[in-house]
Each structure stands twice: as structure tokens, then as C-alpha cells.
Amino acid sequence: MDIKRLETFINLVETKNYTRTAKAMHVTQPTVTHDINAIENEVGVKLFNRSKRSVMVTKNGWAFYQKIRPLINNYYSAVQDIQKNDLGENYKITIGYSYTPFNDYYVPLWIKKFQEQRPQVKFSIMSLNHNELKQHILSNEIDVVITTKKDIDDLKNIKSYVLETEPFKAIVPKNNALSKKKLLKLTDFQNQKMLFLDNNWAAEDLINLQNQLMHINKQMHITYANDLSSLNVLVKGEQGIALGLYCLYAELNENLTYVPIDWEPQVNLVVITTKTNCKKTVREFIELIQKFKLDLNINQ
Known part of the structure; x- marks a missing residue:
């Protein structure tokens, strides 16, 4: 059943006047008549007794009004709540x-x-x-x-x-001989202690580089960190060589240094x-x- 028609019904019960209801609903009087007839046809019950001078709600019409009025109020209250929630989400x-x-x-x-x-x-x-x-x-x-x-x-x-946008670099403790190199080849990590990030936390770029290093260097000693905060602790504790971006690790302690890696993909x-x-x-x-x-x- 149309909400606007139900609003017209409620207003007519309260005004008992087609002209005032038409004005309140911003429609013509024939539209009010059409809407009331449509509701009565749908429910199969007469809701009003009409004469040329008056409109009186029937017993069934009053019972219908008492049930419908709070439903319409609840409907608009629900609409307002949803709109407020949507505004809050925005x-x-x-x-x-x-x-x-x-x-x-x-x-x-x-x-x-x-x-x-x-x-x-x-x-x-x-x-x-x-x-x-x-x-x-x-x-x-x-x-x-x-x-x-x-x-x-x-x-x-x-x-x-x-x-x-930048390339990967190795974060190397300064007491490691690799820290003195200007550029590290992928083969330079043989027998090195490496700090790798678990695949659940690593981005695809880092996973690819880690996998490539493992494929080339069969004798690396790898410690896996299960999240980035753990990796950061191991890096600061100088527990091995990590792989990183300057933008992610902009500040290293005085015992660590960045060394570029000969690895083409930019991140x-x-x-x-x-x-x-x-x-x-x-x-x-x-x-x-x-x-x-x-x-x-x-x-x-």
C-alpha cells in the first residue's frame, strides 16, 4: 500500500474535510478522493461515510486509523534514523x-x-x-x-x-662487510643472516624479492618475522640484513645503513x-x- 495514500487517509480522518486535506497534502481534491477510494478497494472495507457537507470516519475506518498512525510515525522515524546513520558514516x-x-x-x-x-x-x-x-x-x-x-x-x-616511488634497499649492520659496498648483487647474500617478513604481512613486491634471493642463495640463514613491528625490533637489534624502502624506514640507528640492491623493479x-x-x-x-x-x- 502506498505511503502517501495512507498519509492522505490519516489526514482526512483528522480534518474530516476534503478541501483541507487536499491543501495539506499539496494535491487536488479529486486526487484525495481517488486515494481514499483506492485504499477502500484494497482493504475491502468502507472507511468513511461521505455527504456533500461532511466526511465521517466509520468504526472500521477509526480502527484502521489507530493501527496505521503509529506505523507511519515509525516509518518516518526509521527513515530519519537511517539518514542520520548514513550522514554519520559519511x-x-x-x-x-x-x-x-x-x-x-x-x-x-x-x-x-x-x-x-x-x-x-x-x-x-x-x-x-x-x-x-x-x-x-x-x-x-x-x-x-x-x-x-x-x-x-x-x-x-x-x-x-x-x-x-623507489627501489628496494638492504638495511645492513655497519659491522657487516656488505655495508661498505655501493651496490649489492643478489648473489652477495650467500651465507648471510637475513631478516624476512612473513608472507601474510609482506607486500607482493617484497615477497618476490625474498623468493628470488632464496632461489639464488641456497646458504642464507633466514629469520622470519611474523609482523612488521617484530621485524623492526630485529632490524634495530642488528640481527641480520633486512630488505626495505627508505620511505618505510626513513630513520635508521647509527649502527645501520642502507645499501642499494641491483634489483630492477621500482616500488x-x-x-x-x-x-x-x-x-x-x-x-x-x-x-x-x-x-x-x-x-x-x-x-x-
Whole structure:
């Protein structure tokens, strides 16, 4: 049954006047008559006794009114609640987060800077491993993720925005002879203690490099870290050679150094969202991230 017709019925019960109901509903009087006739035909019961001068609700019409009136109120209350929830969701940004020194430093700065411009926006952080992040952004449970371009090549419905482009480097303790080299070949890691990241946390780019090193160097001594925070502890503890990007590990302690690797693929660090994410605040947040990073590059 049409909601507008039910509203016309309720109004006519309350005004007992076709002219006033037509005016209140912003329709013509014949339209009011048509709507009431349609309701009576549908329910199969007479709801009004009409004369040229008056409209009187029948006993059945009054019983129908008492049942319908709260239903209509509940309907509009539900619509308002949903609209409020939708408005609230549009002012909420959920960031998919995996710990890296880069994320740990920059994400809070982005949030703080954005809220200076849009104080009504609320942020939520969802901490997940690398594979879980991809699953959750595809299901629209999170709005943005920082990852690498290659890592999302197999994902559909994704938009990406490049933040940084650079090659992989080795993070080498300075007491290791490899720290003195200007460029490391893939064969240089034979018999070295290596720090690798578990595949659930590593981006596709890093997985490919780790696999290539294992294929070439059969005598490496590998320690796997099951997440990035654990890897960072092992790196700082100088427990072996790690593989990284300058943008992810911008600050090394004095006993560590970067050495470039002779590994051709460049890595694009990107912020991603889904093509179906229609939140204006998400687009604005991504624009801020891009501008914020460009400003930092200028200042370096």
C-alpha cells in the first residue's frame, strides 16, 4: 500500500474535510478522493461515510486509523534514523593499518592535519595483516589502505594514488662487510643472516624479492618475522640484513645503513580506496595525503 495514500487517509480522518486535506497534502481534491477510494478497494472495507457537507470516519475506518498512525510515525522515524546513520558514516573514515615506521609516523600527522580542516570527521583504525587488509577494503569495511601498487594488481574495483616511488634497499649492520659496498648483487647474500617478513604481512613486491634471493642463495640463514613491528625490533637489534624502502624506514640507528640492491623493479607506495567508495571526506583525505607528502618532499 502506498505511503502517501495512507498519509492522505490519516489526514482526512483528522480534518474530516476534503478541501483541507487536499491543501495539506499539496494535491487536488479529486486526487484525495481517488486515494481514499483506492485504499477502500484494497482493504475491502468502507472507511468513511461521505455527504456533500461532511466526511465521517466509520468504526472500521477509526480502527484502521489507530493501527496505521503509529506505523507511519515509525516509518518516518526509521527513515530519519537511517539518514542520520548514513550522514554519520559519511563523516567517518576507517583506515586499514599495518605497522610500519612510515605508517606510525605519518598516519597520525595526516589525521591531525585533516581534522584541523574538517573537525566533524571521526577516524577509526583497523589493524590487520596485509592479506586481511585487502579482503576488508574489497568488502568496504575500511576506506583507505597504504600498500604497494603491485600488491593490488590482482584486485578489481580499486583506485590507487602514488605517494612514493623507489627501489628496494638492504638495511645492513655497519659491522657487516656488505655495508661498505655501493651496490649489492643478489648473489652477495650467500651465507648471510637475513631478516624476512612473513608472507601474510609482506607486500607482493617484497615477497618476490625474498623468493628470488632464496632461489639464488641456497646458504642464507633466514629469520622470519611474523609482523612488521617484530621485524623492526630485529632490524634495530642488528640481527641480520633486512630488505626495505627508505620511505618505510626513513630513520635508521647509527649502527645501520642502507645499501642499494641491483634489483630492477621500482616500488610504488600507494594509498588505495574502492571505486565504489562515494564518501566525499575520503576523497578529500586522500588529496590531503598526496599534498602533505609532496610538501614534505619539497622540505627535505
